Amino acid sequence: MNALSWLPELNQRYGLEIEESKIRKFGDGHIHQTYLIELDNQKLILQRFNNKVFQRPDIISHNHKILIDQLDTRVLPFQLPLPLANKKGELFTEIQHKYFRISPFVSGTCVNEIEKAEHAYLAAKAFAQFIVAGIHIPADQFQEAIPGFNDLDLRYHQLLEAIKNTKRKIQGELDEIVGFYLDQKNLVEEYNSWKAELPLRLTHNDTKINNLIFSEDFSKVNAVIDLDTVMAGFIFYDFGDLVRTVACTEGESSQNWNKIEVDQLKYDALLSGFHAGGKGVFTKEELDSLSFGGKMMTCIMGFRFLADYLNGNIYYTIHYEKQNMLRAKNQMCLLRSLIQLDA
Ligand code: GN1
Ligand code: MG
DSSP states (O other): OOTTTTHHHHHHHHTOOOOGGGEEEOOOOSSSEEEEEEOSSOEEEEEEEOTTTSOOHHHHHHHHHHHHHHOOGGGOSSBOOOOOOOTTSOSSEEETTEEEEEEEOOOSBOOSSOOOHHHHHHHHHHHHHHHHHTTTSOGGGSOOSSTTTTOHHHHHHHHHHHHHHOSSOOOHHHHHHHHHHHTTHHHHHHHHHHHHHSOOEEEOSOOOGGGEEEOTTSSSEEEEOOOTTOEEEOHHHHHHHHHHHHSBSSOTTOOOGGGOOBOHHHHHHHHHHHHHHTTTTSOHHHHHTHHHHHHHHHHHHHHHHHHHHHTTSOSSOOSSTTHHHHHHHHHHHHHHHHHHHHO
16 A cells, blocks of 8 residues: 555645655654655645554644643744644544644754753753743643653552563563662652642643754754643653753763763753743742752653563664663663762
8 A cells, every 4th residue: 555645635634735755754753753744835744643652632632722822922932833723623634544733844953962051051941931931821721641641650650560560571681670760769759749739830741852943053942842742740840851851961862871971061051041931930849849850750761661661662662672671771870860969
């Protein structure tokens, strides 16, 4: 069967005339298949949506419609490329049991690692400004795109389940990694106490650095992208995922175990950027929670990568069998360094 057999219907549903030769694979997200469409007069992003991971596209549409209607874009000095509606006004288009969506293309540079502290500052400021732009929207209007997505307690229990049910032999290196994550119960307890104390906000929840587009010269942020998990959350989630992906000497896929540690200069830049973006809005308690965020988000990714490995790699895209285990090992090295920093 033609790989793009859905294209004629897609064109019809959006009133477009995209030819197969104008479509190419784009980006390196772990979840959806993303394509760039280059038409004569415009560029668009097409995504074939992963509805195994996000089983409720209707919830994502609900959340995105709130953003379209209520977000205070006047305070956003960058673009937020929300999906474009098809001819029926839907943000998703279902064809042959597959879900597609199209959004505006924003030019610029997407990176997996940041070179300079100034860029870390800009990224953190932008993600904080995003929270500020939604500060007036009651967080309970949003529905959970993935239930308990950033709930450390739930993810810990999912890891326990995975350990109980795994077909893999937990021995050697795997045993060491499993033991390390089981020892993080104190972070789970700390999570539960922050949860009882802090207000829920509109947060992005997946502020990995490649979910942001810089201008070509890195002088500013052009867009915040990957908006599927935009929903209610705590500000330390968004700060924390930045710490995890920016304030580290090696990226999430590195296997230079001895070199993986916190980059203090970038950490400090993230902190000032986030404070600057949320100035006058974030409460003292929220700002106090930020240093927990880095540890918490690194830990949760470790839990999730490890659980996925134990479950037989059903969630994340992998290129070889042990990749999820080694991703969990990478996060373990970073988490050790973050914990040491706070000690
Ligand atoms: C996934 O799709 P991507 O790469 O932006 C994941 C995030 C993880 C990240 C780890 C919906 O994000 O939670 O932090 O991988 N997104 C989802 O690299 O699970
Ligand atoms: Mg992404």
